[in-house]
């Protein structure tokens with residue numbers, strides 16, 4: 316048999332996929348997925364748009380287009396980014412295959428084998444999956460309620476050679492739901508400058524803020540072009556469209572576009588046309604605002620039910636937006652084993668054990684739980700049963 320490339324060693328099945336495959340089973344209550352609530356997709360509007368796009372005389376909707384993305388869509392995304400404090404034009408924006416492709420392309424652009432990527436502790440598992448084929452080393456930096464601890468980051472930057480990228484999800488992070496404070500955002504930009512590293516800012520949940528005040532993006536604080544900013548339509552429109560964007564300096568954006576050309580030529584023209592038609596002809600801000608009460612309600616219900624039923628010694632984060640809470644159990648609880656041996660067989664509940672979210676030195680006593688899309692009664696019943704099983708397991 317031919318042997319795989321060395322990078323293939325780092326391409327391994329994710330520890331959580333086997334459980335996620337259970338999520339489609341109607342007997343299972345899933346707090347695992349973190350999928351946006353499908354009842355919130357603008358089905359009727361998208362139906363009308365696709366109907367129009369596929370009518371006679373519109374063959375260009377099925378034609379190839381520029382690999383940077385459909386020009387109208389780039390312009391509409393640039394207008395939204397400009398309104399969010401990042402002045403830019405259509406040419407500055409690269410349309411990507413979801414935010415995930417932005418992670419893949421940015422790592423390919425900056426990271427050689429043995430270079431170091433610094434990530435939050437914990438961090439988005441999907442980013443590690445995207446980065447791994449570049450064979451990086453990782454250093455993780457602790458977080459608190461203000462996001463990544465920038466003093467600890469400074470220590471890592473001061474003492475570690477070959478750091479290329481600092482990866483952060485500053486708004487309602489996956490998996491913790493935490494948001495980086497303004498002071499930390501400013502400090503991160505200063506440190507990136509001082510230590511000559513690139514900041515990769517990943518913001519798919521940014522617009523799902525259901526309380527508190529919106530903070531400036533890290534990109535908007537960047538005066539020297541060190542921040543690559545990624546965003547996505549997955550949580551504000553629909554993930555199946557596979558549409559995201561990257562905003563970076565012309566030099567970086569051009570290279571990312573060439574890597575995208577190599578990877579997949581372009582995003583699907585039809586979906587880019589549909590998203591452009593949606594942004595131009597419908598009110599996406601009203602659509603987003605319309606989703607927020609549902610997520611706020613689901614978060615409140617999950618946290619209140621945990622408060623009532625989860626045993627002492629268990630703590631969780633309270634996110635001001637996004638889809639997740641990060642639950643920390645007493646250290647002696649191995650969450651992966653608890654899920655496999657108890658939670659699934661006895662209660663039909665799935666969560667995501669926290670260990671794979673650590674770029675280094677994993678901890679086994681945490682879980683990511685999502686409240687998105689679980690009907691109220693199931694949510695309450697599920698959290699209550701989980702609480703009972705936890706009490707027994709910890710007794």
Ligand SMILES: Cc1ncc(COP(=O)(O)O)c(C=O)c1O
Nearest residue numbers: 413414415439484489547549559
């Ligand atoms: C932090 C973060 N980044 C990126 C992504 C990728 O999403 P998509 O490719 O659907 O835009 C996700 C999806 O869950 C995410 O949580």
